[in-house]
Amino acid sequence: DVYLNKNIPNSTADMLRGILREEKDVENFVRAIDPYTLEFNLPKPFAPFLGILASPILPKHKLEKFVKEGTFMQAWNVNTNPEEIVGTGPYKLKRYIKGQLVEYEANPYYYRKDEGGKRLPYIKRRVAYIVQDPDTALLMFSTGKADYHGIRPTDLMTVVRLKEVSLFDLGPTPSTTFLVFNQNPQADIPKYKLRWFQNSQFRRAISMAIDRSGISLLVYNGLAQPLYGPITPANRPYYYEELFPEIPYDLKTARKLLEGLGFSDRNKDGWLEDPEGNTVEIILLTNAENKERQAIGNMIKEDLEKLGIKVIFNPIDFNALVRRLTTPPYQWEAVIIGLTGSLDPHFGRNVWHSSGTLHMWNPRQKTPATDWEREVDELFDRASSVLSREERIELYRQAYRIIAKEQPLIFLATPKSMVGARDKFENYFPTVWGQYEEEYMFFK
Template sequence: MNKLIYTGLAFLLIIVLFLPVYFISSSSDSSNLSVIKKVNLEEFNIVIGKETDLLQRALSSDAKTFNPVMATETSSTAVIGALFNGLTKTDVKTLLPEPDLAERWEKDKTGTIWRFYLRDAKWFDGKPVSADDVVFTYNQIYYNKNIPTSARDVLTIEGKPFIVKKIDDKTVEFILPKPFAPFLNAVSQPILPKHILEEYVKNNTFTSVWSVNTPPEKLIGTGAYKLSKYITGQMVIYERNPYYWEKDEEGKPLPYIKQIKAQIIKDPDVALVKFLSGEIDIYGVRPSDLPKLLPKAKEKDFTIYNLGATPSTTFICFNQNPNAPIEKYKLKWFQNQKFRQAISYAVDRKGIINIAYNGLAYPLYTAVTPAERRLFDENFYPKYEYNLKKAKEILLSIGFKEGKDGFLYDKEGNKLSFNLITNAGSKEREIIGNILKEDLKKIGIEVNFQAIDFNNLVSKLMSSGDWDAVIIGLTGTLDPYFGQNVWLSSGHMHLWNPKQKKPATDWEAKVDELFIKASTELNQKERDRLYKEAFKIIGQQQPMIFIAAPEELVAVKNKFKNVFPTVWGWYKDEYMFIP
């Protein structure tokens, strides 16, 4: 099933639009069990629903790009996710790969040669999808060093690309340097039309093609929906793709929903009002919304779904990039492991969870959340329990001294002060920023906190490098391998110091080694051990000071059938920023 990402503030929701199904992750301590529905994933039933003319929903931000290869944030993939397909996709009920553009595949005995047989799919303009499109997408886009895409980080083994070649019009062969477990999930990356995009690759303008100013009819994909209208700051409208191939058990064309209207609503309070008034059919619920929503559930005929922990994370990150336009003395602070550990001790995770998330989140000290059951182990990873006294002691031990004004100063006399940014509109992150500002002031640190537009924030993180520290969120991934765009030192989203030609530190080199070794390890227990060791190092080093894994709630109008909530419903083959 294709997935369309729906973002509501810090909450991430994917909507599967074939059997009008909604994938969500949520939890609540409310006693109103008839309103907040706890779902047992092992007791899953699905019935064939009727065609629905319209789904109304909301998006929390405009897209930054319509180009799926260049997108690094869910504000973009939320708009374009339903337009494209990969060779494979993930069945969110089984979490196993299943056919998408490829109707079947086979491999040799070594596990290094794979053949994919394409289905009779068509592009939106009616032209057939062929092996040429697949070869073009991989060899000329994903493996093109002139195109800076995070996808390349998950399409290599030990730094080596797959060899991708055409056998005939409907058959493609992949030759791998080594067998590795997540291959079938890796090839779920979007396939793009050669007849439309090859000219832009050849003239080196691909990175700017399909901008948000591109007319919708120029966006050519294969997905379940076509983009029919995009009005910046107002509305996105989708129409069902008449060429889409999938059918239900009775032979009816999928998806059932014929049209989707998504209002762009940056203020979640406005989105809540529109949900209650009937202008929106689904709503990503914030913990603070529950007092307003619970009494209205029966009257307005909706259900709030509850699934527990999500793999998405919220964290603080300091800029350690030596090429970034920040003061060198700040860079020296941020690159000091003990400085980062001191800040981690100063983060009141439990207080933040109670105030910002109404108790609906889990404290984190490394990148692994309770949703990742094989890797999550509270006793294995280092913890940094809230302790302002210890935080200040660490800062004093590395050379900071307290001035007459109560603030700390480094050995060169620079005041311990930094700018902290987050995205405007996320009440949870704004609360976190203000709590952190007040707590750090208590130990002599001045924090200049500001909330800015999400797309502007992403530009600072991914392009200009003009930032000191940020509060942001990342999606998780079904397999740690697909987090290589963040965790490998060469990764495009190695946020604190991206795209390193060689590891800047010994610990980053060790994490690289563990991730690379795990990528070709076929024994699941050994793979898990290697990943856990890598995340333990990340927890010790605190390059990203993880705060919480928020639980997610979603309210869905009861007129929709086949509602199947799952914590992995938003699954993406690489990490992405969450508004």
């Protein structure tokens, strides 16, 4: 009633859409055998299915009325009484102070117990602070108000000086940061700009004008490496060193590519014009709360202006940015933003498949707008329906190579993922994908 509801957009539906294409497939999809057993009937083999079953089980007694009324998307919000929010995890929500903190207490009905029969989790109370400014968050960690904290490369020297604190280098993050241009024909942007952005050679020229090594060094203190494709070294086994060809930082070649498309400074004012005489001017957005993205934006602005491209760089509130990206009239031209990555590539289907809600440069296409998007769609669909691990890996690699070649997203850099934690915990095992078995954590 929720995940397969056409009126409730969600990533689980995007992931299942590759297999449940006909109404009869949905109708026959699942049935209850007894109160604790479900039977799923899939119309064909579907390799990622068990992973998709990790989608949360939702409480019918709390949410059914909102589904029937068509108000599910507004059911739980920041003004909801915490007692109304019911889940199945190790903790339940006890208190929420808007813009300040969330307090959790152990769920007395949580199903997991340790080997001795003691109910998990061991730690019975947790507080998560909501802090917009990363410098303030670092100060809270440094002064002992917080017990563990994600460490930016710029925080490193501060953290290594702290006593009774351990620093965990988790390796390259699976998250990607990128520049994306709006290619959506329905978007509220000038049509001549749409033609620029839809041209793969224009995007390649922009990509060649970005100094990824400089970003890695100056923004991330050298604790990052250039990124040229949609996955990072954290995405084993799909990533390998030669998967994506390096895109050199080469302003001269980038300028030649643009000239080959008819861009030139016709009126000698220092800025390029397109073949129709329109000044090449781009409004670039990012979220104002992220200092790294702001620094990247300033570097990109400087490099593109060396090419003769005028850039108006405008950091805005994150929620306002997401609304522009994901909802009509899609009023944006270029954005620096990121994706968190996923263990199984199929869980990124809503980004890479042309029908996906997060196919952000041109979302929710009824039919693929380009031949290369059609090819990526076919590769993702095939990879989900074969059960051979080796075959799936190769199919996804083929799709990633196409994406890297076409540059719908211009990938920038992969920083290290680091966490600082006070030396007060046992069974604390952080990874780039989250904490391992965090229910078993306890205090020394």
